[in-house]
Amino acid sequence: MKSLSSLLKIEQFYSAFLNNRRDLFVYLPPGYSEESDRRYPVLYVHDGQNIFHPAFNGYSWNLHETADELVQNGLMEEIIIVGIANMGMQRSDEFTHELEGVDYLRDKVEIRPKGQLYEQFITDELMPYIDSLFRTKKGPEHTAMMGSSRGGQVTYHIGMRRPDLFGKLAILSPYFYCVDPVTLEEARQYHTWTDKVPLSRIWIDLGRREGTLILEKHVREVTESLVGLGYKPDDELVYYLDPTGTHSEKDWAARVASPLLHMFGNKGTPVKFSLEGEEIAGIRGPGMRLNPIAEFDSGFKMSLLRADYAAEDGTILEVLEDGTLVPGREGKTAVEASFGGLSAARTIRVAEELKEHVALELFVHVPADTPENAALYSWVPLRKDASKPHAYTVRLDVPLNAAFEYRISRGDGAVEADQAGQAVTRFYKAEADGRLELTVRSWKSPQ
Incomplete structure (x- = not known):
């Protein structure tokens, strides 16, 4: 043995x-x-x-x-x-x-x-x-x-x-x-x-x-x-x-x-190849880059740092070998890449302009039994909303396409809980200006 x-x-x-x-x-x-x-x-x-x-x-x-x-x-x-x-x-x-x-x-x-x-x-x-x-x-x-x-x-x-x-x-x-x-x-x-x-x-x-x-x-x-x-x-x-x-x-x-x-x-042999990334780029605005992921039969995964790309319509978009998108004019075009005998394609839309940041208004309603002076957090500190009881808020700019997996938590370690008493995990991606209103039903105390 x-x-x-x-x-x-x-x-x-x-x-x-x-x-x-x-x-x-x-x-x-x-x-x-x-x-x-x-x-x-x-x-x-x-x-x-x-x-x-x-x-x-x-x-x-x-x-x-x-x-x-x-x-x-x-x-x-x-x-x-x-x-x-x-x-x-x-x-x-x-x-x-x-x-x-x-x-x-x-x-x-x-x-x-x-x-x-x-x-x-x-x-x-x-x-x-x-x-x-x-x-x-x-x-x-x-x-x-x-x-x-x-x-x-x-x-x-x-x-x-x-x-x-x-x-x-x-x-x-x-x-x-x-x-x-x-x-x-x-x-x-x-x-x-x-x-x-x-x-x-x-x-x-x-x-x-x-x-x-x-x-x-x-x-x-x-x-x-x-x-x-x-x-x-x-x-x-x-x-x-x-x-x-x-x-x-x-x-x-x-x-x-x-x-x-x-x-x-x-690492073994590549068995799967995909093109990840955003589906829209701006002639003006933040830079965008494709994420070409190769998967191997060993389970190994990597994002290619250098690859050969071909855009169907090069007047709309070019792609550099490092995956950087170079928009030319508004429109849509397919982009293809290959690796290890495998190929992947993705359609990219080019807009005139994309904003660098997204404006977010985040409101969180908390249970009435929340301590009066509790500090509250999402991925940033929240402040009490003077206009509403049992509410917290924050207004901030977030980089376009930034993605967060987060929990609503208190300064004493308590976190938002669901009906079964389990901690709640939330997700937010900064895609457009907006208002996000959340309600915490109950708290889970720290162990």
Whole structure:
């Protein structure tokens, strides 16, 4: 009988650089206990308490289950995974490097950057410890790093600074800009490199429903800068825009097989190809880009960074190789793309002008038993409506086509609940000016 993988917890690992202690979570692959002479590649993952176990929101990456499945199906080599727990309130400090371009002074929280110290903790304390305790393969070709949100930002910075140690990076829903959801003011949070460093695999992704927290234009900006350095698109550098992904462990869990396959496995053969994206573009207005998604028989998914496109009527619309739409005149035309012997088409309408932003009036009616001074939130803070009892409101501009999956919540942690007492998740996409009126029937108290 083939042995199973195992999870270990190393409690209170001390860092002299940071003068703190944190837990480590280690996944050992199925063959580890049977093949005593075998060594294994290592993947280091930030926010380690959430990758094998549920986070505060009840969701987990379930990274061990995905790794087990890929190994069992012969799609990925066996690896060791090291989850590095974050330090709660110190997380933002530790995940922020003080580098040129990182405008941490305009972040949404006060930052005292400790990214360089956190980096030293990993490279000079944690990695030697893991290498001494487990049978690891050393060298950047066998060592990877993964993280999401701010963990994606720190993965990018550490990986680009230390290619002598890390040869593979997986950057999920990266926090490359701080965007104020009300004013839409942007503060850049990443450093730009001017020279290519020797990384063999880079994965970058985001979800389409992350609202203004993670915007596609920002993630693609960094991705294109890496292409400009010489990383081969759709090969060394792979990108994925998940059409329904949100900023949550459940969505990172749903797509984490793809970065694992990119770094340590076999993608297989393409079996499906589709053209996602908006169906309307403006001669004047925000830029639009197609999202060509290739799916493989292994379950691997990616959005092509470069493709061959053909518009049926090139006077109406042209499509650049990076998927950017270049409108010429009003009208409709079909656009076709192909990949791996597969093809996909989409009809695009070109209008004279599209607005950059959508004006939204959001009204929320709450139960009469809601505490009088309760703070209320959607994806932005709401204020009490002086003209109506038990009502909250906000008026704001939202980037055109920004999509949000959100919950109505109170400052004390209570969330909107349905008749069965389950938390209610809502969805909004900024397609046109309008008024959104919602009614909260009841509240679910925090656990």
